[in-house]
Amino acid sequence: MGLHGDGEPADTEEAIMQATYRALCNHGYTNLTMQAIADEFDKTKGVLHYHYDTKEGLLVAFLEYLLDAFERSIVVDETVPPDERLEALIDRLLFGPPERTEVDQWELTTAMLEIRSEAPHNAEFRRQWERNYETVEATVIAIVEDGIEQGLFRDVDPEHVATLVLTAINGARIYQVTLQRDDVAETARASLDSIVRDWLEAPERDEE
Known part of the structure; x- marks a missing residue:
């Protein structure tokens, strides 16, 4: 699962998901902002906005990413x-x-x-x-x-x-x-x- 994986993220999308994860854990949903996510991102804020126009759009993608990883983790x-x-x-x-x-x-x-x-x-x-x-x-x-x-x-x-x-x-x-x-x-x-x-x-x- 990329959220906890070692080494560099495979691509920009993975890096955004990891940055969102860290920001969400640190700030909670209510206080989460695009700036807070950008602060955890190793590229410019412009790159973040290029991929996602709004926080909601980003969180929808993040939730899908997180739940997909969770479902893989419970395969028996x-x-x-x-x-x-x-x-x-x-x-x-x-x-x-x-x-x-x-x-x-x-x-x-x-x-x-x-x-x-x-x-x-x-x-x-x-x-x-x-x-x-x-x-x-x-x-x-x-x-x-x-x-x-x-x-x-x-x-x-x-x-x-x-x-x-x-x-x-x-x-x-x-x-x-x-x-x-x-x-x-x-x-x-x-x-x-x-x-x-x-x-x-x-x-x-x-x-x-």
Whole structure:
């Protein structure tokens, strides 16, 4: 993912996306300006305006860039058993990537929440968030369907599982940021573990 990658950006567009990321983390959505982004950019402000006329246009492109990278980061290894895949996906969604990043995850999550809050008023933001949700939901559904087929999970409604898991994770991330409490995510992880163990896993596995 270019936002955290080493070395020089591959091209000007990548450099603009990285500059936007740093500026968003440092200033938040409300205080974000084209000048703030330009200050993080190693080229002139004119180059920035050549590619994007407005802040909104730039943020629409940035959100698409960020969500595309996020979706690539949650691709799961289909050779791993479904229960392990589900656990790995939950961990990634709750705690982010395991590798160390150059920007504080609190700052990034807070900034993303601010962009998300604009979605009810911005059709393009909303479209991208909807696509993102549907992608993650489809990933959870596919894992659960695979687990049912293999006899690891009960014969439950995969869509209900996806809704429950994603609602719990999204709620935990919101409270984690607004209350600045890391333990919220840990508690949500433990609760989801219990749900998977007590509700989702097939009875035959409980007896093993």
